[in-house]
Amino acid sequence: MSDPVSDQITRPPDGRAPEEQPRWRQDFPIDQHVEQYVTRREFTKFMVLTSVAFVVGQFWIAAQSLLRRKESAPGLEIARLADLPVGGSLIFDYPEPGQACILVRTGEREAVAFSQLCTHLSCPVIAQADQGRFHCPCHNGNFDLATGQPLSGPPRRPLPRVRLEIRGEHVYAVAMEGMAV
Amino acid sequence: MPVPGHLNFYIDPGRCIGCNACVLACTECDSHKGQSMIQLDYIDRSASPQTVPVICMHCDQPTCAEVCPADAIKRTPDGVVQTARKPHCVACNNCVLACPFGVPKMHTAANLMMKCDMCYDRSSVGLKPMCASVCPSQALFFGAADEIAAARPHSRAIDAFQFGRQSITTKVKIMVPADFEPDALDVTAALAGPSADLIMDNLCDEGEGQ
Amino acid sequence: MSAPRRRFGLHQRTIIINGILALIVLIVILQLWLLTATMSAYLGGNTVVVWPAALASLACLGLNVGLLVYLFRLER
Numbered sequence: 204m205s206d207p208v209s210d211q212i213t214r215p216p217d218g219r220a221p222e223e224q225p226r227w228r229q230d231f232p233i234d235q236h237v238e239q240y241v242t243r244r245e246f247t248k249f250m251v252l253t254s255v256a257f258v259v260g261q262f263w264i265a266a267q268s269l270l271r272r273k274e275s276a277p278g279l280e281i282a283r284l285a286d287l288p289v290g291g292s293l294i295f296d297y298p299e300p301g302q303a304c305i306l307v308r309t310g311e312r313e314a315v316a317f318s319q320l321c322t323h324l325s326c327p328v329i330a331q332a333d334q335g336r337f338h339c340p341c342h343n344g345n346f347d348l349a350t351g352q353p354l355s356g357p358p359r360r361p362l363p364r365v366r367l368e369i370r371g372e373h374v375y376a377v378a379m380e381g382m383a384v
Numbered sequence: 385m386p387v388p389g390h391l392n393f394y395i396d397p398g399r400c401i402g403c404n405a406c407v408l409a410c411t412e413c414d415s416h417k418g419q420s421m422i423q424l425d426y427i428d429r430s431a432s433p434q435t436v437p438v439i440c441m442h443c444d445q446p447t448c449a450e451v452c453p454a455d456a457i458k459r460t461p462d463g464v465v466q467t468a469r470k471p472h473c474v475a476c477n478n479c480v481l482a483c484p485f486g487v488p489k490m491h492t493a494a495n496l497m498m499k500c501d502m503c504y505d506r507s508s509v510g511l512k513p514m515c516a517s518v519c520p521s522q523a524l525f526f527g528a529a530d531e532i533a534a535a536r537p538h539s540r541a542i543d544a545f546q547f548g549r550q551s552i553t554t555k556v557k558i559m560v561p562a563d564f565e566p567d568a569l570d571v572t573a574a575l576a577g578p579s580a581d582l583i584m585d586n587l588c589d590e591g592e593g594q
Numbered sequence: 595m596s597a598p599r600r601r602f603g604l605h606q607r608t609i610i611i612n613g614i615l616a617l618i619v620l621i622v623i624l625q626l627w628l629l630t631a632t633m634s635a636y637l638g639g640n641t642v643v644v645w646p647a648a649l650a651s652l653a654c655l656g657l658n659v660g661l662l663v664y665l666f667r668l669e670r
Contacts (some may be wrong), residue, residue: 213459218548233449235458235466240604243611247665250618257625259646266633268641277650334520363639 218363241316278368281306281316285372292330294319297365297376304365306374307332307348314374316365317351323358337362385508386462390528393502394541395437396559399523402435403507406515406524408547411505413514415467419491421500422515437524439515440465440487440500442555448499453522456497463555464504468497478586484547484571521532537562544568607668614661621654628654 213233213234215224232238281295293306297315303319307330319327326341336354337346344356350364366378402424410420423438447464448455456472457479459465468479468488475495479488491518503513507526512516516526525532532541541557546568558569602610632647 209413212444212461212463213446213449213555214444216447216450218551223661231455233446233457233459234461236461236604238458240611241610243608243615246664246667247611247615250615250622251655251658254618254622254625254655257622257629258648258651258655260629261625261632264629264636265644266650268636268644272641283609344665356636359637 239249241369247324259290278377280373281376282314282374283372284308284312284374285368287314288373289320292332295376298379305330305337306365306367309348312369313350314369316367317346317353317362318365318379320357320362322353322360322362323356328362386460387464387502387504387507387529388510391507391510391526392529393439393442393513393556394525394527394559395439395556396523396525396539397434397436398539398559399520399521400424400435400437401521401523402433403520405518405520406437409514409518410500413449413506414502415503415505417494419489421432421479421487421498423486424507437515438485438487439524439556440502441485441514442502444553444555447482447484447550447552448497451478451482451491453478460504462508464502464507465499466504467499470494470496473497484545484550484552532559540564542567542569546570546572547573602668609617610668614665618661621658625651625654648665 211221211232211234215221215228221229224290230241232241277336279295279297281297282293285295287306287308289308289310291308295304295306296302297304297316304316305319305328306314306316308314309332317328321328321339321341321344323339323342323344326339328339328344328346330348331338332348337348337351338360339345339356342357344358345354346358346362347354351364353361355360356374364380365376366380368375368377386555404424406421407424410416410422411418422438424567425436425438427434427436434527438521442459442463442465444463446457446459449459449465452468453476454472454474455514456467456468456474457465458469474498475490475492475497477490477497479497479499480490490496491498503515507513512526513524516522516524522535527542536559538561539559540562542560542564543554543557544567545552551568560569628647628651632644635643
């Protein structure tokens with residue numbers, strides 16, 4: 204049980220009580236042990252501020268993910284079923300020009316589309332519908348044709364999927380799906 | 385480890401024989417890095433061979449730390465005012481100019497103020513500081529209060545000083561004759577003549593004018 | 595709060611603050627890991643973990659603020 208007065212061995216030159224001293228004297232004490240305490244206290248406060256910053260960052264990411272979901276890319280007509288035989292494939296840019304995706308007609312009214320970039324080192328994959336897979340010739344990687352999951356070779360993550368809608372004779376790309384883990 | 389509370393430093397200027405042993409021993413202290421922080425002053429060389437060793441008095445209101453703009457001078461819980469902390473010290477000389485006893489020394493080569501730290505590596509484990517261990521006349525004495533009271537019955541220890549209007553109490557004590565009346569040693573009054581008073585008055589007036 | 599609060603000495607408070615500081619630093623490092631992991635997953639397209647991670651980080655902040663409040667109470 205000790206009070207702050209006896210914590211300080213150094214006495215201020217004006218001889219007044221520690222409570223009456225200006226604030227700077229509390230922030231820059233002459234006694235080493237008091238100073239150690241003060242600096243640790245300040246550092247603790249700073250760490251809590253850092254903690255606040257991390258939470259802000261987390262919620263910023265969360266808000267971004269909400270925004271991105273809302274602004275999902277608009278529907279884009281990519282092919283006519285009549286132009287594409289069953290088992291045939293087609294390269295198209297989606298959602299932005301220059302982002303190559305690959306469309307494969309898997310059935311009479313069924314089609315799948317994935318990003319064309321291999322999830323290993325971004326080589327373009329080619330469709331091998333007869334073997335039920337996408338093949339990456341760079342490092343001999345293979346993905347499942349139906350789901351985009353990696354089958355063999357270096358890739359570990361699935362190909363990002365493009366959600367499709369078939370309206371009448373036309374195939375529309377409506378959204379990029381996130382990668383399922 | 386702190387300096388044991390019952391041990392204290394006593395300076396007895398009357399016993400100083402001016403042998404310079406303390407000045408040299410000071411350089412041998414591990415925490416002094418070869419620098420001597422003791423100054424052997426002649427009181428009035430033309431009239432007397434009397435000398436007085438000046439070591440840090442470890443004030444309760446350390447003026448050196450008060451004036452330090454870099455927050456470099458700290459006092460450990462045992463009351464020892466330490467040498468400036470190397471990462472903080474900006475070698476501004478404020479402490480050298482401000483200390484009423486003239487103790488801090490600027491170590492220009494290292495850009496660091498160094499001062500007597502009571503040989504902290506020794507005194508913190510209960511050993512005598514270098515100077516006190518070599519002083520042949522024990523003008524510099526490090527030990528318990530009852531020890532020195534028994535050894536020097538005609539003296540008493542005093543730890544209050546007056547510099548103009550600045551009152552200072554110190555950890556280190558000075559031995560004065562037992563019949564010495566005042567409670568505080570008025571240092572400026574002991575300086576020569578009325579001119580010193582005049583200077584002090586002028587200084588104080590200037591300080592208040594600001 | 596009617597019970598008389600125990601006053602700690604500076605030495606005890608230094609030990610307490612060292613403990614608080616160690617805990618807070620641990621939690622902040624955990625939050626840093628959470629943020630980098632979430633950012634990595636989010637940029638990889640995985641948005642499933644984003645909200646649970648944000649809530650976990652908020653819980654960490656809650657712990658930190660609690661410790662800080664205890665520190666302020668300690669000094670009064």
